[in-house]
Amino acid sequence: MTVDLAEYAAARRTALYRTAVLLGCPEQDADDLVQMTLTRCLRHWGRVQRAENPDAYVYKVMLNVFRDSRSRRWHGELPTEVIPERGAEDPDVAAALAVRRAVAALSEEHRAVLVLRFYADLSERETAQVLGLPAGTVKSRTARALAALAADASIVRSKA
Amino acid sequence: MITEAEARELLARAAGMIEVPAGTPTLLTPRQRPPWIVPLVAAAAVAAAVVAGLVFADRGREPAPDPAPSPTGVKLPSVFGYRADEAEKMLTALGLKVEVRTGYDCADAGRALRTNPGAGTQAAPGDPVTLVVKQAPPGLCGGDIRNLAWAILDFADGRGSSPSFADEVTVWVDGVRSTLTRQQAQDPATWGADSAIGFFLAAGRLDPGTGFSSTVQPQLRTEQDDYAGDFVCGGQEWPEDPLLDGRKALWMDLAVPSNDPLPCVFLDVFTTGSSTSFDPSGQIDAVVLRTWRRPVAQPSAPTATGNPTVSGREVAQEFLAFAEGSAPAPPFADQVRLYLQNEHVRTITAAQAADRSSYDVVDACFPDPEADCPRSAIDMLNLMKDRTIREGFDECLGGALDLLDGSEIGSDHRTVMVRPSVGDCERPWAVQLIYDFEGRIAKVNLRIPETH
Numbered sequence: 001m002t003v004d005l006a007e008y009a010a011a012r013r014t015a016l017y018r019t020a021v022l023l024g025c026p027e028q029d030a031d032d033l034v035q036m037t038l039t040r041c042l043r044h045w046g047r048v049q050r051a052e053n054p055d056a057y058v059y060k061v062m063l064n065v066f067r068d069s070r071s072r073r074w075h076g077e078l079p080t081e082v083i084p085e086r087g088a089e090d091p092d093v094a095a096a097l098a099v100r101r102a103v104a105a106l107s108e109e110h111r112a113v114l115v116l117r118f119y120a121d122l123s124e125r126e127t128a129q130v131l132g133l134p135a136g137t138v139k140s141r142t143a144r145a146l147a148a149l150a151a152d153a154s155i156v157r158s159k160a
Numbered sequence: 161m162i163t164e165a166e167a168r169e170l171l172a173r174a175a176g177m178i179e180v181p182a183g184t185p186t187l188l189t190p191r192q193r194p195p196w197i198v199p200l201v202a203a204a205a206v207a208a209a210v211v212a213g214l215v216f217a218d219r220g221r222e223p224a225p226d227p228a229p230s231p232t233g234v235k236l237p238s239v240f241g242y243r244a245d246e247a248e249k250m251l252t253a254l255g256l257k258v259e260v261r262t263g264y265d266c267a268d269a270g271r272a273l274r275t276n277p278g279a280g281t282q283a284a285p286g287d288p289v290t291l292v293v294k295q296a297p298p299g300l301c302g303g304d305i306r307n308l309a310w311a312i313l314d315f316a317d318g319r320g321s322s323p324s325f326a327d328e329v330t331v332w333v334d335g336v337r338s339t340l341t342r343q344q345a346q347d348p349a350t351w352g353a354d355s356a357i358g359f360f361l362a363a364g365r366l367d368p369g370t371g372f373s374s375t376v377q378p379q380l381r382t383e384q385d386d387y388a389g390d391f392v393c394g395g396q397e398w399p400e401d402p403l404l405d406g407r408k409a410l411w412m413d414l415a416v417p418s419n420d421p422l423p424c425v426f427l428d429v430f431t432t433g434s435s436t437s438f439d440p441s442g443q444i445d446a447v448v449l450r451t452w453r454r455p456v457a458q459p460s461a462p463t464a465t466g467n468p469t470v471s472g473r474e475v476a477q478e479f480l481a482f483a484e485g486s487a488p489a490p491p492f493a494d495q496v497r498l499y500l501q502n503e504h505v506r507t508i509t510a511a512q513a514a515d516r517s518s519y520d521v522v523d524a525c526f527p528d529p530e531a532d533c534p535r536s537a538i539d540m541l542n543l544m545k546d547r548t549i550r551e552g553f554d555e556c557l558g559g560a561l562d563l564l565d566g567s568e569i570g571s572d573h574r575t576v577m578v579r580p581s582v583g584d585c586e587r588p589w590a591v592q593l594i595y596d597f598e599g600r601i602a603k604v605n606l607r608i609p610e611t612h
Binding site for chain 2: 013014017018019021022027028031032035092093095096097099100103114115117118119121146147149150155
């Protein structure tokens with residue numbers, strides 16, 4: 001099956017944008033990150049299409065572009081500071097904000113593994129490929145990341 | 161402990177409140193036709209023009225702007241390579257309502273990144289356009305290799321001073337090696353649209369208005385490090401040159417918004433100073449360009465059979481000085497054809513061409529015949545002091561004015577134009593000179609807005 005990039009971008013843009021923000025990219029830069037990721041992928045689009053999971057390939061590119069740009073980036077602005085305070089009275093919004101803050105407060109390693117596994121919906125093996133880690137490391141890191149998230153008292157769990 | 165299911169739900173909830181801006185340039189709306197067909201054709205046109213030795217790219221000979229108020233308006237130019245203030249000026253001059261969006265980032269400090277809507281989009285005066293620029297946080301970025309990357313592009317674009325070159329500069333363009341003296345390398349005219357750096361710029365401005373913009377990713381490595389032979393640009397192997405072995409380059413990777421054939425454009429710049437790392441303060445001693453353009457052959461395009469002994473810039477400078485009366489007549493061909501709006505008006509002899517009063521081609525100006533009315537190319541150059549010489553692909557004029565091209569130029573001639581500096585795109589004009597390889601001017605084309 002062939003998917004052209006226009007279709008892919010139209011279908012996945014929202015998810016890519018949100019993944020970018022959850023991974024720690026400031027919102028004002030997320031657009032650029034998504035665009036750079038897609039233009040990169042376009043270069044290798046044939047290879048992306050042939051990949052077992054094109055999403056995994058795209059996320060890998062996104063992570064590389066993000067790390068690459070951030071290594072030269074001004075570090076004065078922490079991701080947590082760009083999370084808006086709007087609608088804090090609404091309990092749902094407040095809960096969602098709490099999760100975002102908690103995710104932003106995680107270590108980069110933990111954040112990446114959680115976002116890729118549970119938001120981008122990649123398998124352990126795919127996550128390992130994206131992060132360039134052994135699958136076993138992803139497994140243990142996921143467990144530690146979940147524990148770290150659970151330790152954040154501000155998170156309201158739905159079943160609590 | 162949080163279960164995996166809970167983690168999914170929490171993240172989905174958090175993601176749900178991340179507002180994704182609507183209609184941003186990254187959104188490729190589904191179309192009947194894949195949008196990159198457009199840039200590909202444009203890329204092929206430029207590649208063909210470059211192969212043909214033409215020094216500007218015709219944009220499909222679009223009709224000149226309608227003198228009456230037109231709903232089509234102007235085509236948004238590419239802001240690639242421009243500083244933020246230059247890009248804003250250029251867009252404002254087109255009558256657009258420019259909103260500047262700034263992000264802090266050292267990476268592209270002070271540079272225009274893209275517009276929304278994207279380059280190539282039709283816009284009418286008064287339309288809003290968002291210009292995305294990057295601003296450096298004060299005092300935090302320091303010297304960045306990107307500054308050098310942009311300085312090199314600015315220089316080739318005729319908008320900046322020369323970077324530091326070594327005594328001898330080795331240039332590889334798609335497998336063809338040449339050497340330049342320092343003096344040659346320091347002349348921006350050396351780096352026209354068919355050169356290593358000029359091609360990079362021209363390719364960067366091929367924005368099709370599909371929402372993608374070209375971006376540059378300068379990095380300190382060679383492409384060999386990155387792709388390890390996995391990705392070969394345009395079928396071009398990395399040049400076998402002992403001069404380049406084991407050295408790190410300032411590698412500028414242009415992401416062109418086009419799909420297939422893979423539109424890679426890689427520019428590697430090497431400096432003296434260190435044999436193992438890259439020294440941004442060293443002198444440039446090697447430049448390697450690799451592009452996808454070679455496979456794009458256009459058999460119908462005329463092929464240059466030689467090389468000019470003078471640059472277009474020199475030809476234009478001499479003609480300008482002559483027009484202003486500050487220099488004697490430049491060399492002319494035996495017959496000089498005069499054009500108005502790309503239409504041949506009459507032919508004068510070389511002797512007549514040496515007389516500045518021989519160039520009148522305009523009978524009357526409307527609506528105000530008494531206003532500054534350029535009767536000739538000579539008049540135009542004297543009226544317009546804010547001008548620039550262009551040999552390369554020209555975005556400002558490319559969307560607004562077509563010029564003599566292809567068969568009118570011929571394979572044994574080249575063309576150069578004098579046109580307004582950046583910011584004067586709303587009343588585009590151009591004086592186009594066509595000259596032979598000895599620098600003799602054979603055709604003079606005056607191009608003015610129809611409303612002038």
